[in-house]
Amino acid sequence: MSPRTVLRVVAFLVASSAIAAAVAGTADHSRFDVLKGPFATAEDVTKACSTCHTEAAGEVKKSIHWTWDGTNSFTGQRLGKPRIMNSFCGSPISNEPRCTSCHAGYGWTDLRKTPEENGATVDCLACHDGSGTYKKTATDAGHPLYSPRVIGGVTVEPPDLAKAAMSVGPSQRENCGACHFNGGGGDGVKHGDLDSSLTDPPRDLDVHMAADGANMACSTCHTFNAHIPSGSRYMTTAVDPHGLDLPHDDHNRATCESCHGTAPHAEAKINDHTDRVACQSCHISEFARGGVATKTLWDWSTAGRKDADGKPVYIKDEHGHLVYSAEKGDFAYGENVRPTYLWYNGEIEQTAVTDKLDDKIKDDILTLNRIGGSPTDGKSRIWPFKEMKGKQPYDPELNTLVVNHVFGKDDSAFWTNFDYPKAIAFGMNYAGLPWSGKIGFIETRMYWPITHMVAPKEKAVPCSDCHTRDPEGRLAGLGGFYMPGRDGSRLLDIVGYLALFGALFGVVVHGALRIILSRGHRS
Amino acid sequence: MSHKREVMIYTRYERFWHWSQAVLVFTLFFTGLAIHGTHDLVPFGLAVKIHTNAALLLIALWVFTTFWNFTTGQWRQYLFKKGVFRVIRFYAWGILFGEPHPYKKSLQRKQNALQSLAYMTFMTLIGPALWSTGIAYLLYNSWSHYAWSGTGIWAVALLHTAAAFAMGAFVVVHVYMTTTGKTPLHYVRTMVTGYDSIELTEVEEAYIEETKSTEMR
Ligand code: HEM
Numbered sequence: 001m002s003p004r005t006v007l008r009v010v011a012f013l014v015a016s017s018a019i020a021a022a023v024a025g026t027a028d029h030s031r032f033d034v035l036k037g038p039f040a041t042a043e044d045v046t047k048a049c050s051t052c053h054t055e056a057a058g059e060v061k062k063s064i065h066w067t068w069d070g071t072n073s074f075t076g077q078r079l080g081k082p083r084i085m086n087s088f089c090g091s092p093i094s095n096e097p098r099c100t101s102c103h104a105g106y107g108w109t110d111l112r113k114t115p116e117e118n119g120a121t122v123d124c125l126a127c128h129d130g131s132g133t134y135k136k137t138a139t140d141a142g143h144p145l146y147s148p149r150v151i152g153g154v155t156v157e158p159p160d161l162a163k164a165a166m167s168v169g170p171s172q173r174e175n176c177g178a179c180h181f182n183g184g185g186g187d188g189v190k191h192g193d194l195d196s197s198l199t200d201p202p203r204d205l206d207v208h209m210a211a212d213g214a215n216m217a218c219s220t221c222h223t224f225n226a227h228i229p230s231g232s233r234y235m236t237t238a239v240d241p242h243g244l245d246l247p248h249d250d251h252n253r254a255t256c257e258s259c260h261g262t263a264p265h266a267e268a269k270i271n272d273h274t275d276r277v278a279c280q281s282c283h284i285s286e287f288a289r290g291g292v293a294t295k296t297l298w299d300w301s302t303a304g305r306k307d308a309d310g311k312p313v314y315i316k317d318e319h320g321h322l323v324y325s326a327e328k329g330d331f332a333y334g335e336n337v338r339p340t341y342l343w344y345n346g347e348i349e350q351t352a353v354t355d356k357l358d359d360k361i362k363d364d365i366l367t368l369n370r371i372g373g374s375p376t377d378g379k380s381r382i383w384p385f386k387e388m389k390g391k392q393p394y395d396p397e398l399n400t401l402v403v404n405h406v407f408g409k410d411d412s413a414f415w416t417n418f419d420y421p422k423a424i425a426f427g428m429n430y431a432g433l434p435w436s437g438k439i440g441f442i443e444t445r446m447y448w449p450i451t452h453m454v455a456p457k458e459k460a461v462p463c464s465d466c467h468t469r470d471p472e473g474r475l476a477g478l479g480g481f482y483m484p485g486r487d488g489s490r491l492l493d494i495v496g497y498l499a500l501f502g503a504l505f506g507v508v509v510h511g512a513l514r515i516i517l518s519r520g521h522r523s
Numbered sequence: 524m525s526h527k528r529e530v531m532i533y534t535r536y537e538r539f540w541h542w543s544q545a546v547l548v549f550t551l552f553f554t555g556l557a558i559h560g561t562h563d564l565v566p567f568g569l570a571v572k573i574h575t576n577a578a579l580l581l582i583a584l585w586v587f588t589t590f591w592n593f594t595t596g597q598w599r600q601y602l603f604k605k606g607v608f609r610v611i612r613f614y615a616w617g618i619l620f621g622e623p624h625p626y627k628k629s630l631q632r633k634q635n636a637l638q639s640l641a642y643m644t645f646m647t648l649i650g651p652a653l654w655s656t657g658i659a660y661l662l663y664n665s666w667s668h669y670a671w672s673g674t675g676i677w678a679v680a681l682l683h684t685a686a687a688f689a690m691g692a693f694v695v696v697h698v699y700m701t702t703t704g705k706t707p708l709h710y711v712r713t714m715v716t717g718y719d720s721i722e723l724t725e726v727e728e729a730y731i732e733e734t735k736s737t738e739m740r
Contacts, residue, residue: 272664463568469560482677496688503692507699517619
């Protein structure tokens with residue numbers, strides 16, 4: 001066996017042992033009396049879990065799933081939802097019970113304080129429910145329903161907490177997906193490479209998670225160590241020189257190299273690319289491939305339109321996608337989208353609510369997260385991104401973004417009152433931030449690294465998609481380095497073709513003269 | 524008295540070398556232009572694969588042939604000869620008016636002065652320019668960590684491309700020149716069969732007959 005085959009086998013064993021561990025266990029949770037309920041609240045379930053898993057909640061409270069707080073070790077920037085702006089809903093501040101529905105806890109009702117200061121408790125079921133019935137409702141700061149409620153005209157029943165408690169096990173794709181597939185407020189909205197199609201994906205869509213592929217769970221790669229997840233969009237491992245992670249190694253398998261090594265191809269020339277091109281760039285030719293559209297544009301500046309009867313306007317396109325909403329403005333969607341490619345060294349500079357925008361605006365466009373990297377820094381690779389276009393409210397005088405209070409049963413929330421000055425005044429006041437009272441709209445861009453939806457190798461991007469002179473080539477816009485097939489010297493080409501065709505022309509003329517003149521001789 | 528005799532002037536190895544070199548150079552030029560982006564008759568990935576393998580074969584062939592040239596003493600054929608200008612004048616002018624070739628092929632002198640000069644250029648300039656930059660290009664990843672590698676790959680690729688154009692122009696003229704024999708296909712036939720009719724002195728004739736130093740018919 002060649003060393004490569006050995007590595008493959010080892011990687012396979014690691015992956016399959018992780019999967020095996022996910023299905024087999026020595027404890028049947030349905031037989032524990034403490035889990036049989038009945039439970040009045042979901043917090044009671046957590047208490048029951050903690051009778052055996054005494055340290056688990058404490059571990060969770062150290063993870064970003066709980067704190068929504070982290071410091072970027074590359075840039076020193078303090079990150080986390082309460083501080084960082086995005087081009088979707090802007091900021092969760094003042095919109096808590098809606099936005100904290102995806103917090104790994106119950107009762108974080110005020111983002112100005114930590115979850116502990118809010119008296120929140122850890123939610124075990126969100127990640128460990130195995131019954132598929134547990135669901136955090138969208139507007140209750142992380143709680144599920146406890147009694148039937150009419151939502152969007154339909155009566156929704158509360159989940160059976162005892163059933164959920166007795167079903168617990170390792171996290172399944174659905175568990176992670178409940179929040180991560182729905183970022184930005186709906187299925188597939190935010191990332192483009194994460195949506196509900198990954199719950200049970202066909203092999204073409206995701207070779208790792210497909211049942212007839214490797215059938216992996218999210219946590220097979222995003223290994224958890226004491227409830228701390230690995231893999232981060234805030235601090236991406238853009239190049240992983242560490243390569244293969246064997247059992248008991250660094251417990252971080254969130255890079256392709258962790259299982260595939262740094263030279264996974266049979267062909268040397270293809271391996272020669274791995275130092276400059278991220279695996280994802282060739283192996284995820286398009287995102288949003290599972291039949292779920294992702295949002296590619298969100299223009300807040302048009303929000304608030306009402307019809308003649310004073311009713312808010314909502315318009316759907318032929319696919320049933322909302323393309324205009326009085327609450328949110330204009331939308332555009334994409335399916336099977338070709339990514340945008342950028343040099344990326346893992347550093348992303350995010351925009352905080354408090355940041356001055358001056359140096360982040362170029363050509364009247366604000367880049368919300370500046371992607372670090374260059375062809376020459378020796379740390380970057382070409383990565384695929386989803387480019388999200390936006391137009392967002394900001395303070396043109398203080399040159400900062402603003403907190404838009406969208407959700408709530410009060411007289412200021414934008415989604416019920418459609419009044420920007422009121423909503424923003426409320427949001428900025430709530431956040432305790434200075435605001436000039438002026439509102440402008442600025443065009444924004446945001447870049448989301450694409451790393452999921454890895455296709456089978458037969459579906460990898462062909463060489464000629466990048467190595468081409470075609471202005472539509474995938475890397476046509478990425479300058480600063482020589483790439484065969486795309487680059488060259490115009491002057492050299494002109495001289496070269498002149499020499500070539502000059503020679504051809506010369507011999508043709510010479511040959512013709514020979515023929516003509518030799519006839520003259522004979523006659 | 525001298526006789527015209529059909530003598531084997533290109534040995535089997537020489538012919539093998541010539542035609543395989545021709546096929547490889549044609550393949551390399553064609554796939555090279557695909558890599559360069561001139562045409563997309565072969566997809567890029569396949570072009571690189573063919574180009575790399577053909578290049579390795581060509582390098583191997585050149586190594587063998589250099590060895591052959593030195594062990595057989597044939598390298599002397601390529602040495603500079605006097606009378607280049609007469610030959611140039613002949614091809615530019617005389618040939619059009621039926622003048623005789625100023626050069627006589629002999630056993631010891633298979634090439635005229637212009638040929639020697641052209642093949643020498645091929646072997647010492649165009650060839651080395653191609654294989655040296657080609658190998659550097661191929662091994663890019665072993666020097667890509669140097670700070671100058673960005674400019675380096677650009678320079679290597681441009682030199683390689685320039686040499687390839689020179690090779691292309693050379694081949695065009697070379698192929699045309701093969702039509703200037705007694706009949707347009709005479710030289711080609713010679714390179715295929717190995718035999719050409721050469722004027723031999725009686726001594727030469729007797730020597731070849733006696734020693735069988737080469738085939739004669
Ligand atoms: C003799 C040994 C040779 C070697 C080792 C060699 C190697 C290479 C390599 C490695 C490349 C770059 C392919 C890539 O992108 O990976 C290349 C490109 C190319 N080769 Fe060669 N080659 C050789 C001979 C030739 C010959 C004989 C010709 C033409 C007659 C030729 C014409 C070209 C051209 C036009 C390119 C494209 C250059 C560009 O646009 O960057 N090569 N060669």
